[in-house]
Amino acid sequence: MSFLLCCPNCGERSVYEFRFGGEVRQRPTEEASLREWADYLYARKNEAGVQKEWWYHHLGCRTWFFAVRDTTTNTVLKTFGADK
Amino acid sequence: MLQLFRKERMWRPHFLKARYDVVIIGAGVHGLAAAYYLGKRGVTNVAVLDKGYLGSGNSGRNTAIIRANYRTPEGIPFYHESVRLYEGLSQDLGYNVLFSQQGHLTLAHTDSAVDGLRVRAEANALLGVDSRLIGPDEIKRLVPAIDISTSAHQPIRAALYHPPGGIIRHDAVVWGYARGADRLGIEIHPHTEVQGIQTENGQVTAVQTNRGQIKTGTVLNVTSGWCSTIARMVGVNLPIVSHPLQACVTEPLKPFLDKVIVSSNLHVYVNQTDRGELVLGAEIDPYSSYSSASTLPTLEMIAAHTLELFPALVEVRVLRQWAGVCDMTPDYSPIMGEVPEVRGFLVDVGWGTYGFKAGPVSGKTMAELIATGRTPDLIKPFALSRFYEDRLVGEKAAAAVSH
Numbered sequence: 001m002s003f004l005l006c007c008p009n010c011g012e013r014s015v016y017e018f019r020f021g022g023e024v025r026q027r028p029t030e031e032a033s034l035r036e037w038a039d040y041l042y043a044r045k046n047e048a049g050v051q052k053e054w055w056y057h058h059l060g061c062r063t064w065f066f067a068v069r070d071t072t073t074n075t076v077l078k079t080f081g082a083d084k
Numbered sequence: 085m086l087q088l089f090r091k092e093r094m095w096r097p098h099f100l101k102a103r104y105d106v107v108i109i110g111a112g113v114h115g116l117a118a119a120y121y122l123g124k125r126g127v128t129n130v131a132v133l134d135k136g137y138l139g140s141g142n143s144g145r146n147t148a149i150i151r152a153n154y155r156t157p158e159g160i161p162f163y164h165e166s167v168r169l170y171e172g173l174s175q176d177l178g179y180n181v182l183f184s185q186q187g188h189l190t191l192a193h194t195d196s197a198v199d200g201l202r203v204r205a206e207a208n209a210l211l212g213v214d215s216r217l218i219g220p221d222e223i224k225r226l227v228p229a230i231d232i233s234t235s236a237h238q239p240i241r242a243a244l245y246h247p248p249g250g251i252i253r254h255d256a257v258v259w260g261y262a263r264g265a266d267r268l269g270i271e272i273h274p275h276t277e278v279q280g281i282q283t284e285n286g287q288v289t290a291v292q293t294n295r296g297q298i299k300t301g302t303v304l305n306v307t308s309g310w311c312s313t314i315a316r317m318v319g320v321n322l323p324i325v326s327h328p329l330q331a332c333v334t335e336p337l338k339p340f341l342d343k344v345i346v347s348s349n350l351h352v353y354v355n356q357t358d359r360g361e362l363v364l365g366a367e368i369d370p371y372s373s374y375s376s377a378s379t380l381p382t383l384e385m386i387a388a389h390t391l392e393l394f395p396a397l398v399e400v401r402v403l404r405q406w407a408g409v410c411d412m413t414p415d416y417s418p419i420m421g422e423v424p425e426v427r428g429f430l431v432d433v434g435w436g437t438y439g440f441k442a443g444p445v446s447g448k449t450m451a452e453l454i455a456t457g458r459t460p461d462l463i464k465p466f467a468l469s470r471f472y473e474d475r476l477v478g479e480k481a482a483a484a485v486s487h
Contacts, residue, residue, distance in 0.1 A: 002379035016381055020371035022325065035472060042323035042414055042471045046312035048374045071326075072374045 003074045008081040009061040021054025021064065023047065048072055055079070094259055095138075095266035100273060103299040105129040106454055107291050109278050109314055110306035112143035113254070113440060114432050116261035116272070117447020118304060118454070120177075123268025125455040130270045131300075133293060135277035139258035142308045145376075145408030146440040147331050147353060147365040149344050151188045151249035153215040155204045155481035158465035159417065160211045162445060165462065167248055169444035179260035181252055182358070186342050188249025189223065191393075193238040193349040201244040204481055208246075215246040229340050229394050237392055238349055249344055251355050251363075254440060261447070281317040281429070288318070288428035302454060304430045309374065309409025311433035318426045322419065323471050324411045324434055327368040328375060330382045332405035334397075336360030345393060352389040361403070364390055368410055368437065378405040412436045416482035420450065420466040421459055430454065431468065438482050 006012045023045060028036045045051070051071055056064050068077040105127060108115045111134035119132045134140065152164040174180050192198045201217055208215040220232040223243050232240050262272055273295070280292035281303060291298045305314045309326045337360050346353040351367040364386045369379070383405055391398055411434050413419060419434035432450050435442065449460045459467070465477050 002381055014381075015371065018371075022372070038472045039321070043321035044312065044323065044325055045316070045321055046325055046372070048310065048313050048326075053372075071372060074373055074375050074377075 003076065005055060005067060005076055006079045007057045007060055008065050008079060009063060010057060013057075013060060017057060017059040019056040019058045021056055024052045024054060024066065050077065094263045095272045098271045098273065100276070100293070100295045100298060101131070101271070104131045104271075105300065106131075106302045106304065107298055107300045108132045108304045108306060109291075110134060110141070110308070111138045111262070111272060111274060112141050112306065112308065113139070113258050113261065113443035114435070114446050114450075115304070115306040116258060116265055117443050118306065118432065118450045119265040119270045119272075119447075120261045120268065121448045121451035122454060123265055123270050125451060127451075127455050128269040131298065132265065132270065132272045133276040133278060133291075134274050137274050138262055138272065139255060141310075142408040142410065142435070142439060143254060143258050143443075145331070145406055146254060147355065147363050148251045148254040148440065149188070149249070149346075149353065149355065150183070150252055150441045151246055151344075152213045153188065153190065153204055153208050153244055153246040153249065153481065154479060155200075155207055156417075156477055156479050157207065157211065158477045159479045159481070160207060160213055162462055163442060164211065164213050166442050166445035169448065170252065173257070173260070173444060177260040177264045179256065179263060181256040181260055183250065183252045184358070185248050185250040186344065187226070188246040188344040189227065189346065190244040190246070191223075191240050191345065191347040191349070192242045192244075193240060193347065195241070197349055198242045200480065201242060204244055213246075214248055215244055218243050218245045227341065227343050227345065229396060230345070231393060231395055251344060251357070257443060278314060278317070281314075283318055283426060286425065286427055288426060301428045302430070303428060304432060304450060304454065306432045308411050308433065308435055308439060311411050311431065315423075315431065315433075318423070318429050320423055320425060320429075322431070322433065322468070324413055324419070325372045326374055326409050327371070327412050328373050328407040329366065329368045329410045329437055330378050330386070330405065330407045331363065331365040332378075332383060332386060332402050334362040334364070334400045334402055337362065337400065347389070347393065350389040350392060352386055352393070354390055354393065362390075362397070362400070368412065369407075374409055376407040376409055378407050410436045414471075415476040416479040417477040418442070418446070418466050419468050420446065420463045421453060421468065423468055436482060
């Protein structure tokens with residue numbers, strides 16, 4: 001389902017103005033093993049439900065921000081800047 | 085004579101038993117094919133579970149295109165074997181799957197796309213797959229309705245012509261495998277949702293469903309777009325993101341197109357079914373989702389790009405639009421085989437936009453792995469461990485993806 005996303009700078013816009021950046025993950029520390037880095041690169045929770053994810057306003061202010069979205073319904077619960 | 089009028093069940097309902105040797109989660113073409121080939125090997129204490137009806141996932145939502153003209157030395161022999169199995173499937177199952185090997189054309193509109201097709205043609209020739217590069221004149225001869233004019237927005241430069249490619253009746257494949265598996269004594273349980281998987285000391289022991297618990301030592305996860313949710317029941321995060329893929333079908337027209345037309349530059353693929361409807365497919369939606377609702381922007385994109393190829397279709401109306409949830413891997417190759425952390429848990433997932441055409445060969449190779457414990461050479465490159473050993477299989481000839 002197509003939906004609207006509320007950019008923290010530009011307000012509500014069509015999702016087609018944005019680039020999807022994937023689910024938010026914890027970056028490993030410098031001491032992490034190769035296995036942990038491979039998991040960070042490839043493995044995903046791929047949540048069927050509410051997940052926190054990265055978005056980029058490609059055809060707007062060109063900034064990255066977070067959205068909390070239910071992936072089963074595409075309901076966007078909230079969006080907020082990456083500095084929040 | 086009376087036999088003609090006797091009602092024959094395609095597959096029978098069963099009570100859920102307390103124990104099975106193998107539990108297959110997902111009754112689509114991959115799950116049912118695996119069950120069928122397991123049965124052929126004499127492994128018949130098998131249950132195939134599905135949370136919906138048979139073929140209710142991507143087996144009933146794909147555009148039914150079969151081809152083997154891939155690009156990687158791992159992918160080509162694998163899909164080639166699948167085409168061979170599809171060629172003999174109606175006879176093998178005793179059930180007509182209406183496989184029409186009408187030929188398949190992959191169009192190129194840019195120099196780099198032509199180069200890509202040339203690489204594929206060479207790799208195909210080397211591995212025994214019938215495909216070759218053809219120019220606009222031959223394209224026009226094969227597909228008179230296509231616009232090859234140089235004034236087009238993106239003129240057609242060349243095509244990869246793959247004569248054995250074609251389309252099939254996808255529901256018939258699902259039903260045929262289900263019927264075949266049922267006759268071999270395998271139980272098919274629709275509307276049986278898996279809610280949890282129990283393990284003991286890293287070994288699968290039981291599956292919890294909405295109809296009760298089943299004890300088993302072997303579970304095969306073949307749930308396409310939902311495979312991450314099943315894998316997380318045993319604590320495994322797969323390298324998969326689920327994206328919807330949309331398609332639509334037009335009102336029936338007189339037969340005018342007897343080739344499958346694919347354009348990766350325009351992100352669209354077109355074929356005409358035996359009923360005269362045009363089946364049109366798009367690229368995957370640009371964001372992850374488990375929603376199979378369709379969208380207007382995608383419909384507009386499909387329509388616009390189809391009209392670039394076939395301007396005469398401008399008045400044709402769309403009857404239906406739908407979406408399937410695709411399990412996309414980072415390298416556009418599937419993930420097949422054992423999961424090292426959990427004994428008895430196998431996957432046949434990551435089928436993204438190319439799962440239906442691989443149904444028979446996946447079923448056959450996964451059945452061999454389950455029955456013998458040995459991974460067939462054909463699927464060794466697709467092991468989950470490739471992501472941890474830097475051995476990705478970049479299949480750039482996969483459908484419906486932007487490169």
